[in-house]
Amino acid sequence: MIERGELGLVDRIRKRAAGWTGPQIVAGIGDDCAVFRPNAREDLVFTTDFLIEDVHFRRDTHSPEDIGHKALARGLSDIAAMGAEPRFALLSLALAPWVDDLWVDRFYTGFLRLARRWKTTLAGGDLSHTDKVACDIVACGAVPRGQALRRDSARVGDAVWVSGALGKPWRTHLRPKPRIDVGLAVRGFATAAMDLTDGLALDLHRLCQASGVSAELDRVPVVRGSTQQQALYGGEDYELLFTAPEGVAAPRGCRRIGSIGDGPVGQVSLGGAALPVRGYDHFRL
């Protein structure tokens, strides 16, 4: 039960979020729109991502703080994949009948803690109700003009890198870390990048497809306790996948896993064998 209705809830969220407002935010929570003053030397990048009960999280395994954290982390991970710095976020939140004021407060605790870590202003959003909790994050980042890391620009001969080991077990998915720092560090030399959310095999296929190239994997770094299958076809690693000219030194912790080739477009192979195009798909369950 939400006490004091929608006006009371908006007011409480506004007070909680007021702690930090970025210099470019001209108007934030409470108006029809947030107002942002752009900088002409930068391109802006925008992403939106759902986080839905029983699809992306479960109320019995995820605390309200976990859910708030993850809602924002999904958006920031996309910002990282573009090599951008976060600027602001909007959050649409549809609450289920079982949600109470305490749940909402704890949700925003998790959300705002991560927002402050990355200087991301919560500048607006929408509130609604439905049967199962649904969050939709909107995140905006900024990158020097023309320097956004796209996924359609990998080149034959590039090395393929990941920012960490893959196949993370369920528990560590609760508070995924957006790899903003890696995105900023590789922006100068990476030729293409994306974040890993649906499994290495499927996501690298997408990158290759977009770039019109193929990829050959030499090895797959697997987190302790997981299998290569989980690393290839499991989802939600939130590590960065990027390509760069051979010989360039990537940041500490990143691992070289293969190279880009001129085989059949979109094909990803490991040890000479083509991998199936398989991973997390919302419409093949």
Place this chain on the structure above:
Amino acid sequence: MIERGELGLVDRIRKRAAGWTGPQIVAGIGDDCAVFRPNAREDLVFTTDFLIEDVHFRRDTHSPEDIGHKALARGLSDIAAMGAEPRFALLSLALAPWVDDLWVDRFYTGFLRLARRWKTTLAGGDLSHTDKVACDIVACGAVPRGQALRRDSARVGDAVWVSGALGKPWRTHLRPKPRIDVGLAVRGFATAAMDLTDGLALDLHRLCQASGVSAELDRVPVVRGSTQQQALYGGEDYELLFTAPEGVAAPRGCRRIGSIGDGPVGQVSLGGAALPVRGYDHFRL
């Protein structure tokens, strides 16, 4: 049933949306983020709005085209309320088990028709699944620096205006018209503005609360066949509510309905009697 999975669906949406891309969109559908190149003379405004099955629409009364239209119209109505021109939109869409490919195609027909009418590029989004269809629109508009119409700047002595008659019956809510043209026309002289979605009494209360003023209504223009009660407390009119100095001529079709006063902050009265703070509230059902 969605054939060909998520990759096929994204590909189909990209092809449908490719007809028109605004000059400032550097990268659109298919990457981690959309990339937008801002203009230093303009502020950018951002809004996000849910449209959820059995909350904002019903499958037995709304065609897929109606739902696609309405998803975008809700976002554009907020852009209108800031006096801004639409630039681009992102759409998050969570599909229910009953949705098939034809439904999705018809949904995008309704969405893209309105997008083209207002030169709004569909630049990205997210796809997911859930029990009931949920859309979340993200809309971005641009306005000359410092000229965004806010709701916290109405002044004592201003006249109160609406862009049309209120209390629209259910059927005409199917394809609400965002009042972009009215927003652009009043930008030069309006002191405050917002769009009417939760009923005049509640929305004008919010504007007065934000501006630290009260309002006295002289009359309430009601659409033929509706009652004053529906006009005051019904939702989803999608007309603009704005304030302006007395004596300024508003655009054709707009009606003067009252004036701003220095009574109790947030109070809205009609014929001398204070109206209850009541209207559409997601958490008081």
